[in-house]
Amino acid sequence: MADTNSMQIDNTEDGPVIDEGLYSRQLYVLGEEAMKRLNTSNILIVGLKGLGVEIAKNVTLAGVKSITLWDPAPTKIEDLSSQFFLREEDIGVSRAVASAPRLAELNQYVKVSVLESPLDAPTISQFQVVVLTETSLETQLQINEFTHQYNISFISADVRGLFGVIFNDFGTNFQITDATGNEPVHGIVSDIDEDGNVSVLDDSRHGLEDGDYVKFTEVEGIPSLNDGHPRKVKVLGPYAFNIGSLSGLGTYVKGGLFTQVQVPFTVDFEPLSKQLEKPEYLISDFAKMERPAQLHIGFQALQGFANKHEGQLPRPFNDEDANELLHLARTLSEQNPSILDGAELDENLLKELAYQARGDLPPMTAVFGGIVAQEVLKASSGKFGPIKQYFYYDSLESLPEKFPRTVENTAATGSRYDNQIAVFGKEFHEQICNIREFLVGSGAIGCEMLKNWALMGLGTGPRGKIVVTDMDSIEKSNLNRQFLFRPHDVGKQKSEVAARAVVTMNPELAGHIESKQEKVGTDTENVFDDDFWNGLDGVTNALDNVDARTYMDRRCVFYRKPLLESGTLGTKGNTQVVYPGLTESYSSSQDPPEKSIPLCTLRSFPNQIEHTIAWAKNLFQESFVLPAENVNLYLSHPDFVESTLKQSGDQKTILETLQSYLVTAKPLTFDECIVWARLEFEKKYNNEIAQLLYNFPKDAVTSSGSPFWSGPKRAPNPLVFDPSNDTHMNFIIAGANLHAFNYGLKGCTDLAVFNKVLENIMVPEFSPRSGIRIQVNENEPVEGNSTSLEDDELKKLAESLPPPSSLAGYRLVPVEFEKDDDTNHHIDFITAASNLRALNYAIEPADRLRTKLIAGRIIPAIATTTALVTGLVNLELYKVADGKNKLESYKNGFVNLSLPFFGFSEPIASPKLKYNGKEVDKIWDRFDLDKDITLKALIDYFKEKEGLTITMLSYGVSLLYASFFPAKKLQDKYNLPLTKLIESVSKKPVPDHAKTLIFEICADDLDDEDVEVPYISLKLR
Incomplete structure (x- = not known):
């Protein structure tokens, strides 16, 4: 056995220590406990062609304890079709031996080794999960018999052209700790009756389903409900559920919180020998409900064919071999008629399986490699629901x-692309090679996309080209899922490193891939100009934000280019095809806006940890960002007080902040920063809470006589500072260091230094005051500060500030929030600030990891979903390359590997517009003008040619013309060319790089009815 990487993950008495910097995005998907179980799992992967290496890559990135590879077969040139770790110089070398060192580079914590001994029982018994690819059915049955007996998880999988299969057997009593991975729902109880009917607040749906379990806390009147015991739920409606009779256990008084809990359960799997005869399927595509049974027969027939031909599969597009496979399939269906359940054998489908059997396509290995790798993680951790049992x-x-396709053009050519040619033929392969594609983003999806394209040969032809742009540099957290990057690449530009990596993967890409660092947007339209866009065949997005996606969507619509869109969120993924003249665009539908938290809830009445985290993030901004920025503005602009502050409704706060940061509380030493942090603690967690309770005592009632502190309002308690409390001290340490950073002072984390200073601080006594107004509900107006500098108090504050001229060259340093630097105190401060606020209101605190997820708005990510989604996108890219122009040819995908769920649908057709008896495409059609004309000529042209009366004309945010403008104003505009009209109204010249201008119009039809019409495109040159 050859050991290629012996570094192990660190361990403590509590188990493995997770490298949060590397695994942060994955931790949000799997959780810490599942990650620890992964770190103790040893995985065997048999077969290192395209599928095997894809599985191995994803599992290595996930961070198991060890991966052992078994594949003594020598590398062949056609293996390079889908095996991204093999090079031409590896031909003749064992696929496992050649792949192992490159696989080991992906994760220093995973031990990668090559197994050279036979696959016997003693060897297999060393592993928790065994994965078989490229393995005969007889060997699968033999190994599975042993693994099932000893409850070793077993997975077999194969990809044959555009077909694939997975089989799972995780043994008997396999425990699933969390079937979905969804964040537990929680809510506030408003009533519970003796029958166990639980009502929640009217403005908050409970979000539970039948069979869920919940636990309760803070229920008054039924103390046994607070015992932490999970209770099964039966849903009665969106605002009510039942937990069984509570008769005799007490009478509900008030209060109560419920939280969903995951209750582990076990699942039994049958061995392969039984499932072959009576298979259980997970449906992959509900439009193909009959396919699994047909393919179950077909894949067994393939095994029978290989047994008769010394392991050789049917030749590409060979009718003789296909007919032989059909004969075997008929025999199998006759021997076990229950599989087809009376249905006829689909001979065309199975002949196609025979035609493609020798094919090995990168998108298919990516799809199945992502799914199988996730099944490995499920088997290792018990997290999420596994496939049961065939897919x-x-x-x-x-x-x-x-x-x-013909026998001749699908025959092997002796090239690295033979396994793709076997499926599609030489001519279509050449079409792929000559594509000119623009990839926007080279992060997780971008890396996978480039890997797929390199293997497919996309862009390697005489006309072909790939352009990839990404403005970001590589960070450590990227390495867990952006597999083209290595630790020594941290800090380098993503697009440059990714481009170099895929040229190494396929040298034929040299000279055919260009990396850029420009962000796509209006500011870079001089870079990505008309010539650039007109030279493209299509665009693929690999973006992580909606704004960039919608911008690219608009550009693709304007230049009529196909767009392939995708995204992931943990184990969830989606793909979308946007095809000119056929489908709707990405921007045609939008996700609902995020639910905002009312300000009054954030300021005074939090009831969930999400509220306290949002409050803490705001406190971070108000303490370390905005004050420094305002100080710098004051020092840079002499008229800041007179002009800038007049635009603000909070002048007093800004002036007091300037006075504090420049005069009364300006620190000269780090010790003074500690004092500042200690006083901030007192202000936020004691004084402000005391003032709130002064305004609304715990026994306060509303105007209707009901308790004020009820429902979503939780009565708080002031905190008394305790230097022995870690959360208290974490706030002081992080706050002092961040305050010191603002002033350019050297920070410190030595507890002895802090304790010495804290012992001598005199904290002023606080007395609540009358007349302080606190907003109680969202609709209640907030008492604002005066905006007049004639106010005596504001004048005194302004006059007390040192003149900017006396502080020439002095500046503060605003903190720029960075969530992924564990040494900068940013997340430490927000975690401590949030948890102190949670302690005020008796809310369950959150650990640093969860706080970082919410405050940093981090998108959970895992390599398995990325691989799957990218594979699905490239299966659509094949269709785009073929120029398919039927809606039913394309598929949008929706997947959730945790359930698992796979759903596909036809894209939505682009909507149509009608006017004056004409029908046009709302998205893809437009009025094209090939020369600059006057406004009057434009109006006349539309009246004569289209029967439309233009009532309004706009360019961007500039309204150029409206029929209601005064006559004299219109007279001045009529004879202006459109370009001059733009400059006249916008007071800006038309950009030099602009070759086309877009105008929006409103128009009336021949019946003087307002109608929706396409936009105008004016070509300048």
Whole structure:
């Protein structure tokens, strides 16, 4: 056995220590306990062709304890079709031996080794999970018999062209700790009756389903409900559920919180020998409900064919071999008629399986490699619901229609692309090679996309080209899922490193891939100009924000370019095809806006940890960002007080902040920063809470006589500072260091230094005051500060500030929030600030990891979902390359690997507009003008040619013309060319790089009815 990487993850008495910097995004998907179980799992992967290496790559990135590879077969040139760790110089070398050192580079914590001994029982017994690819059915049965007996998780999988299969057997009594991975729902109880009917607040749905379990806290009147025991739920409606009779246990008085809990359960799997005869399927595509049974017969027939031909599969597009496979399939269906359940054998489908059997396509190995790797993680951790037990999938829609296949053009050529040519033929392969594609983003999805394209040969032809742009540099947290990057790449530009990596993978890309660092947007339209766009065949997004996606969508619509869109969120993923003249665009539908937290809840009445985290993030801004920025503005602009402050409704706060940060509380030493942090603690967690309770005592009632502190309002308690409390001290340490950073002072984390200073601080006594107004509900107006500098108090504050001229060259340093630097105190401060606020209100605190997720607005991510989604996108890219122009040819995908769920649908057709008896495409059609004309000529042209009366004309945010403008104003505009009209109204010249201008119009039809019409495109040159 050859050991290629012996570094192990650190361990303590509590188990493995997780490298949060590396695994942060994955931790949000799996959780710490599942990650620890992964770190103790040893995985065997058999078969290192495209599928095997894809599984191995994803599992290595996930961070198991060890991966052992078994594949003594020598590398062949055609293996390079889908095996991204093999090079031409590896031909003749064992695939496992050649792949192992490159696989080991992905994760220093995973031990990677090559198994050279036979796959016997003693060897297999060393592993928790065994994965078989490229393995005969007889060997699968033999190994599975042993693994099932000893409850070793077993997975077998294969990809044959555009077809694939997975089989799972995790043994008997396999425990699942969390089937979905969803964040537990929670809520506030408003009533509970003796029958166990629980009502929640009217403005908050409970979000539970039948069979869920919940536990209760803070229920008054039924003390046994607070015992922490999970109770099963039966849903009665969106605002009520039942937990069983509570008769005799007490009478509900008030209060109560419920929280969903995951109750572990066990699942039994059958061995392969039984499942072959009576299979259980997970449906991959509900439009193909009949396919699994057909493919179950077909894949067994493939095994029978290989047994008869010394392991060789049917030849590409060979009817003789296909007919032989059909004969075997008929025999199998006759021997076990229950599989097809009376249905006829689909001979065309199975002949296609035979035609493609020798094919090995990168998108298919990516799809199945992502799914299988997630099943490995489920088997190792017990997290999420596994496939039970067979999974069949095909993408026959990806076959070309305009490039016929024959025996001759699917035959091997002795090139690295032979396994793709076997499925599609030489002509379609050449079409792929000559594509000119723009990839926007080279992060997780971008890396996977480039890997797929390099293996497919996309862009390597005489005309072909790939352009990839990404303005970001590589961070440590990227390494867990952006697999083209290595630790020594941290700090370098993503697009440059990714481009170099795929050229190493496929040298034929050299000279055909260009990396850029520009962000796509209006500011870079001089870079990505008309010539650039007109030279593209299509665009693929690999973006992580909606704004950039919608911008790219608009550009693709304007230049009529196909757009392939995708995204992931933990184990969830989606894909979308945008095709000119056929589908709606990405921007045609939008996600609902995030639910905002009312300000009054944040300021005074939090009831969830999300509220305290948002409050703490705001405190971070108000303490370390805005004051420094305002000080710098004051020092830079002499008229800051007179002009800038007049635009603000909070002048007093800003002036008091300037006075504090420049005069009364300006620190000269780090000790003074400690004092500042201690006083901030007192102000936020004692004084302000005391003032709130002064305004609204715990026994306060509303105007209707009901308790004020009820429902979502939780009565707080002031905190008394305790230097022995870690959370208290974490706030002081982080706050003092951040305050010191503002002033350019050297920080410190030595507890002895802090304790010495804290012992001598005199904290002023606080007395609540009358007349302080506190907002109680969202609709209640907030008493604002005076905005007049004639106010005596504001004048005194302004006059007390040192003149900017006396502080020439002096500046503060605003903190720039960075969530992924564990040494900068940013997340430490927000975690401590949030948890102190939570202690005020008796809310369960959150650990640093969860706080970082919410405060940093981090998108949970895992390599398995990324691989799957990218594979699905490239299966659609084959269709785009073929120029398919039927809506039903394309598929949008929706997947959730945790459940698991796979859903596909046709894209939505682009909507149509009608006017004066004409029908046009709302998204893709437009009025094209090839020369600059006057406003009057434009109005006349539309009246004569289209029967439309233009009532309004706009360019960007500038309203150029409206029929209601005064006559004299219109007279001045009529004879201006459109470009001059723009400059006249906007007071800005038309950009030099602009070759096309877009105008929006409102118009009336021949019946003087307002109608929706496309936009105008004016070509300048």
